[in-house]
Amino acid sequence: MFDIERWQEIFDTLRKNKLRTFLTGLSVASGIFILVILLGFGQGMQNGIAHEFEQDASTSVWVWPGMTTKEFKGMNPGRRIQLRNDNFDFWSKANAEKIENESPRIFVRNVNVNYGNEALVYGIHGVQGDFQFIENAKMVDGRFINLLDHEGTAKVVVIGNKIRKDVFGHLESPLGEYIEFSGIPFKIIGVYKELREREEETLYIPLSTAQKVFNGGDRVNNLAYTLPPAENFDQAVAQAVAFKDELRQYLQQAHTVAPDDTGAIQVWSAMEEAKRYYSLTGNIKFFFWFVGICTIIAGVVGVSNIMLIVVKERTREIGVRKALGAKPWSIVGMILHEAIFVTAISGFLGLFFSMLLLELVGPYVEVDYIMNPSVNLNVAVATVLVLIFAGTVAGFFPAWRAANIQVINALRDE
Amino acid sequence: MIEIKDLHKSYKMGSNSLHVLKGINFTAEEGELVAIMGSSGSGKSTLLNILGMLDEADSGEYNLDGVPIKNLSETKAAKYRNKFLGFVFQSFNLINYKSAMENVALPLYYQKVGRKEREEKAIKYLEQVGLKEWAHHLPNELSGGQKQRVAIARAMAAEPKVLLADEPTGALDSKTSYEVMDLIQNINDQGNTILVVTHEEDIAHMCKRIIHLRDGVIVEDKKIKQVRASSYVQ
Ligand SMILES: Nc1ncnc2c1ncn2[C@@H]1O[C@H](COP(=O)(O)OP(=O)(O)O)[C@@H](O)[C@H]1O
Numbered sequence A: 001m002f003d004i005e006r007w008q009e010i011f012d013t014l015r016k017n018k019l020r021t022f023l024t025g026l027s028v029a030s031g032i033f034i035l036v037i038l039l040g041f042g043q044g045m046q047n048g049i050a051h052e053f054e055q056d057a058s059t060s061v062w063v064w065p066g067m068t069t070k071e072f073k074g075m076n077p078g079r080r081i082q083l084r085n086d087n088f089d090f091w092s093k094a095n096a097e098k099i100e101n102e103s104p105r106i107f108v109r110n111v112n113v114n115y116g117n118e119a120l121v122y123g124i125h126g127v128q129g130d131f132q133f134i135e136n137a138k139m140v141d142g143r144f145i146n147l148l149d150h151e152g153t154a155k156v157v158v159i160g161n162k163i164r165k166d167v168f169g170h171l172e173s174p175l176g177e178y179i180e181f182s183g184i185p186f187k188i189i190g191v192y193k194e195l196r197e198r199e200e201e202t203l204y205i206p207l208s209t210a211q212k213v214f215n216g217g218d219r220v221n222n223l224a225y226t227l228p229p230a231e232n233f234d235q236a237v238a239q240a241v242a243f244k245d246e247l248r249q250y251l252q253q254a255h256t257v258a259p260d261d262t263g264a265i266q267v268w269s270a271m272e273e274a275k276r277y278y279s280l281t282g283n284i285k286f287f288f289w290f291v292g293i294c295t296i297i298a299g300v301v302g303v304s305n306i307m308l309i310v311v312k313e314r315t316r317e318i319g320v321r322k323a324l325g326a327k328p329w330s331i332v333g334m335i336l337h338e339a340i341f342v343t344a345i346s347g348f349l350g351l352f353f354s355m356l357l358l359e360l361v362g363p364y365v366e367v368d369y370i371m372n373p374s375v376n377l378n379v380a381v382a383t384v385l386v387l388i389f390a391g392t393v394a395g396f397f398p399a400w401r402a403a404n405i406q407v408i409n410a411l412r413d414e
Numbered sequence B: 001m002i003e004i005k006d007l008h009k010s011y012k013m014g015s016n017s018l019h020v021l022k023g024i025n026f027t028a029e030e031g032e033l034v035a036i037m038g039s040s041g042s043g044k045s046t047l048l049n050i051l052g053m054l055d056e057a058d059s060g061e062y063n064l065d066g067v068p069i070k071n072l073s074e075t076k077a078a079k080y081r082n083k084f085l086g087f088v089f090q091s092f093n094l095i096n097y098k099s100a101m102e103n104v105a106l107p108l109y110y111q112k113v114g115r116k117e118r119e120e121k122a123i124k125y126l127e128q129v130g131l132k133e134w135a136h137h138l139p140n141e142l143s144g145g146q147k148q149r150v151a152i153a154r155a156m157a158a159e160p161k162v163l164l165a166d167e168p169t170g171a172l173d174s175k176t177s178y179e180v181m182d183l184i185q186n187i188n189d190q191g192n193t194i195l196v197v198t199h200e201e202d203i204a205h206m207c208k209r210i211i212h213l214r215d216g217v218i219v220e221d222k223k224i225k226q227v228r229a230s231s232y233v234q
C-alpha cells in the first residue's frame, strides 16, 4: 500500500488510460450519488409526514355527524343527525377526567363581512376557549375567546394572521377594530397564527354568540376534544381508541342510531391516524432502504462488471508483465490497488456532491409530505465503503485468475 | 546453459489430443546462437515457450543454468523469468500506453530497481538499439522494425542469461530484418545465449547452429558458418 513505486506505476496507468479511469469513476460516483439522493428523500418524506402531524394537537378527537343509512328502532334511514349543546355538556360532565381540552363548534361558510368600506367573505367558527389548543393555534396578538365571552355572548372576534396581513396590514395592530357581519359590529380581540396560511382565514367568535347571530339555537356542527398526554405512543393510541368508541356509543344511543351505522356519526381520532401514518413512514423508510439496497446491489454489479472488463481488456498486458517477471500477487495487487483507488476517489466525490446538493437544496424543498431531505453521513460513508469492498472482492477473482493462467494463454488473448 | 531431455507436449482439443512435441533432446551451451527451423505448425513456438517458462511441458526434463525447471510455483517461475530469460515476440508485445523507455524499464520495475536507475538503464539500452531519440514515443508511433528493437532492448534490460526470440523478423521486411539480426548478433557477441525461431533460411544462416524440427522431433542439428548481418546493412 505504501510502496511509492507501485503508486507511481498506478498513477501512470490511470493517467494514460483516462477514458477507462473516467468511465469507471463515473459509474461509481453516479451510483453513490443516486443512492444518497434516494436515501435523502426517504428521510425527507419521513420528516414531512412527521411535520404534518405536529401541526394539530395529535391527541385530538373529532365528531362529525352525517346521515343514517340504516333503519333502527322504527327510525327511517336517510335521517340527518344534528348534534346539540346537550350532547356536549352531558359527555363533558361524565368524562371530565379523561378530557384535556373540549369545545363544540359551529361553522358558517362564506359570510359577508364588512370592515369600513371593505366587503370581505370569510368562514366563521363559533367555538369555546379550549378550541385554540385543539387547533394548536398560536396567539400572535391579543387573546383568544374565553369563558366570559362565551357566557356573555360577547360580540368579539379573533382573526387569523393572514387576514391581519390582507386587511389590516396598514395598522400597527388590528386589536380594537370593528368588523361587521349580520349587521352586528364585532370587536377584534386577538390574532392567531397557524403553521399553514390557508388555515388562517377563519374568524373565531364565541359559540353562544354564533348560535344567536346565525339562528343556530342549540345546534352545533362538531365536537372537538384533546386527551391528556399518555405515558407512551401505544398507550396514547389505546386511550384515544377507547375514548372514541365510548363517545360514539353514547352519541348513537342519544340519537337512536344503529351501532353498526358507522357513517351516521363519525368519530375521528388523530392518534389513530397518526399510528397509520407512523406505520406508513416506517413502510416508506423500508421502501427507500429497499430501493437503496437495490441501488447498491446494482452498483456492486456495475463495479464488478467494470472490473471484469478491465481485467479482460488487460489480459494480454498481464501476460506481457508476467513474461517480464511479474509475480501473480503483484498483478493482483496492481489491479486491486487501482480499483480501490478509483472507487474510493469517485465514491467519495459522488458522496460529496450528493450531500452538497441535499445541503443546498434540501432546506428549500417545500412540497407537502417532503421536508428537509437529508442523509445520515455515517450511512452514506458506509455505503461508499461497501461499494469499495464489493469492487475489491469483485475485482479479486478475475484478477487472480488472469494472474495465474499460463503466460502463453494470456499473451494469445485478443 | 539449456538442457532438455525427452520433452513431450500435447494440446487437448475436445476429445482429440494433438501431440506436438514427441521427445525433444537438446542442449545449448553458454554463448550459442541457435536457429530453430521447421515448417509452420511443427512446434517451434511450443518448444520456445516451454524453454521460456511461458508454458509447461507434459513430461521430460529441463535444466536452465543448472536449475531443474519442474513444478515451480508461479512466484518462483516469475523470478526465473525475470532473472534468466528475455523474450522477443513476433508481435512485439509492447504495452501500448507506455512509452518506449517505460516499456524497456518494465522488467527492471519487477527487479525492484528504483525509478531513476530504471530510466537511465532503459535509455542506455535504447541507445544500443539506436532509438534513444524515440525514448518518449508510444509504440504506435514507431515502425515495425523500431518496435522490435524496443522489444529487444526490453529483453536485454533485465540482463538475462538466455534470450529467446520467436520469429523476431517475421513481421518485418528484409532490410529491417537484417538490422534486427545485426543487433541480435551483437548481443550474442557479448556472450549471451540466444535461441531464434525462424522459418527463413537467410535468417537461420545468421546464427551459428541450426536445428530442424519435423513431426515433433529434431531431425537435424548442425553447426554452420555464421553470415554476418552487418554485411547487408549499411
Ligand atoms: N494452445 C493451443 N491449443 C491447441 N493447439 C495448439 C495450441 N498452440 C499450438 N497449437 C498447435 O500446435 C501445433 C504447433 O504449434 P506451434 O508451436 O505454434 O507451431 P510453429 O510455431 O512451429 O508454427 C500447431 O498445429 C498448432 O495448431
Ligand SMILES: [Mg+2]
Pocket (backbone or CB within 6 Å): B044, B045, B046
Ligand atoms: Mg510459431
